[in-house]
Amino acid sequence: MGHRFAALRFVRKGAVRSGGRDDLWGCGEDRIGAKPLARHDRRRSTGGSAARGRRRCRRQGRRAHHAGRAGGARTSLRIRGDRRREGHRRPDRSGVKRTLVAAVIAVLLVGCAGGDRVIVAAGTTVVDSGFLDAVIDIYESEHPGVEVSIVGDATSRVLELGRRGSADLLITHAPDQERQFVDDGLAYRYAPFVDSRFVIVAPPDSGLVGSPEQILRTIARRSFTFVTRADGSGTNAKEIELWKDAGIDPAGRSWYLETGQGMGFTLQVADQRNAATLAELGAYLAAAPALSLVPVSSDDPRLVNPYHLIVVAHAPNRRGAADLAEWLLSPDGRAAEKRVDQELFGTIVYEPADPKP
Incomplete structure (x- = not known):
């Protein structure tokens, strides 16, 4: 992955089994x-x-x-x-x-x-x-x-x-x-x-790399599916800010899917759709063993999450x-x-x- 997220190990105790997969985010x-x-x-x-x-x-x-x-x-x-x-x-x-x-x-x-x-x-x-x-x-x-x-x-x-x-x-x-x-x-x-930090996550073969603006512009240009929480959360507020920085309004685009749900559910939907999404790092790491998504964004200071x-x-x-x-x-x-x-x-x-x- 080329950055510090690759070094993180995933340790989750007491996971619940559901449908043959570990339920790691509750x-x-x-x-x-x-x-x-x-x-x-x-x-x-x-x-x-x-x-x-x-x-x-x-x-x-x-x-x-x-x-x-x-x-x-x-x-x-x-x-x-x-x-x-x-x-x-x-x-x-x-x-x-x-x-x-x-x-x-x-x-x-x-x-x-x-x-x-x-x-x-x-x-x-x-x-x-x-x-x-x-x-x-x-x-x-x-x-x-x-x-x-x-x-x-x-x-x-x-x-x-x-x-x-x-x-x-x-x-x-x-x-x-x-x-x-x-x-x-x-x-x-x-x-x-x-x-903590926010990360843009996507399938490993997505070809999405670079700064948040570069990634979002590539997503819009390629009509690559992006899943948004669209729920008034802090994560959703940061995502809207990043789209504005990229000069793009994704609302209403066919590739922009809304869940209206929390982080764990949205990650799961993005994984099922082979899509990208903006995630909070801790919630992503908790779910990562059951996902194919990987971080693709760099350590941009704007992704700090206080x-x-x-x-x-x-x-x-x-x-x-x-x-x-x-x-x-x-x-x-x-x-x-x-x-x-x-x-x-x-x-x-x-x-x-x-x-x-």
């Missing part, structure tokens, strides 16, 4: 529209009803970022693409997904009563990679009585959950959207968390969220994050970010 899907499976829980069994209750809450939270698929993932991309070319509008299922995610959060609030519960809403990339789950496992083991439930969704919807007071701590990676949230006075604390922590000012459990954020940014938290990086990927993929002066 989607449990080997075809478009398959039902999601719960991610394997890495926590050791400690016995007792309290521990079982904490595990149940975590499983409910981990499934939350798949809730929206009930509202339309069974529609094939071929049909959706054909309908766009025939002038039909793609159905707006965002309201359905918002309702389903809200319902999951309501279940968390009711079903996980007791103890010090913190609801974390995070971008699907850092959830699909397994990184956040593993770090939170360590936090819970060091803080008995604290229950953390993770809801994964696109950054735009994560911030909306924060606006509604439905989550305590947000982990996002769309700086422009985050700044608006902060400017509106909705953040009790806003701090850099970790930095994540931030936001403690919601009017959060139901602001104290618990502030304590968790403090730990994540502390020497103990940073050590845990680096340890998880090594265990999952064999290298540092989520680099602890330098605090602002």
